[in-house]
């Protein structure tokens with residue numbers, strides 16, 4: 001009898017552990033990484049703006065470079081692949097335009113009401129959300145709109161540059177999670193890392209200023225020694241509040 005989806009998902013979630021030491025004799029096949037990246041890009045992401053990039057570090061020479069930038073962590077040292085999850089806030093204009101093209105391509109004549117709304121969403125709202133400038137004028141404009149609109153009614157309180165950064169990091173982390181669950185489903189293991197030198201990783205990838213490293217995921221065949229302890233979690237009632 002085939003396993004039902006709920007059982008299968010439970011098995012994947014239970015299997016995924018952060019493993020800090022991979023078996024260096026076992027290479028994770030490229031197809032496993034490829035398939036997991038294909039799944040990762042299906043992750044939910046803010047306004048389908050897809051302001052993310054995935055750098056697949058695979059060659060031994062490149063890996064050696066990034067091991068060091070991951071501060072010599074054993075997960076990085078023993079990984080068969082390293083995946084760098086990157087946010088690309090700076091691509092907002094290009095991706096808003098891409099979304100507009102997609103909407104236009106599916107139109108048959110003049111835009112319908114919902115098509116018009118979708119076009120305005122990418123043509124008007126996205127610039128408000130994502131525009132940045134040297135003097136913080138766009139932040140001022142955003143704050144002004146928020147103040148007026150949010151005065152008496154609930155309103156999405158977009159404001160400063162920090163909010164824009166949070167926005168792109170959320171979506172990118174969801175892609176990383178889909179990727180890690182996929183690797184677990186394929187019978188291999190991962191370790192997400194934020195212990196790295198972000199400035200030097202950015203430089204190594206030749207990324208512009210606005211791009212940021214979300215996390216680096218080490219992939220390999222996990223070992224028992226790579227599991228550092230029991231999977232402790234706070235009691236569910238300490239973190240879940242049903243209203």
Ligand SMILES: Cc1cc2nc3c(=O)[nH]c(=O)nc-3n(C[C@H](O)[C@H](O)[C@H](O)COP(=O)(O)O)c2cc1C
Nearest residue numbers: 016017018020073075191192193194195196215231
């Ligand atoms: C954003 C993020 C950053 C992390 N950074 C590191 C890291 O630098 N090194 C490491 O060994 N583990 C790192 N971890 C793994 C966590 O320690 C681990 O997920 C947590 O202890 C729960 O264990 P589990 O993943 O096995 O369920 C990171 C996890 C996340 C989500």
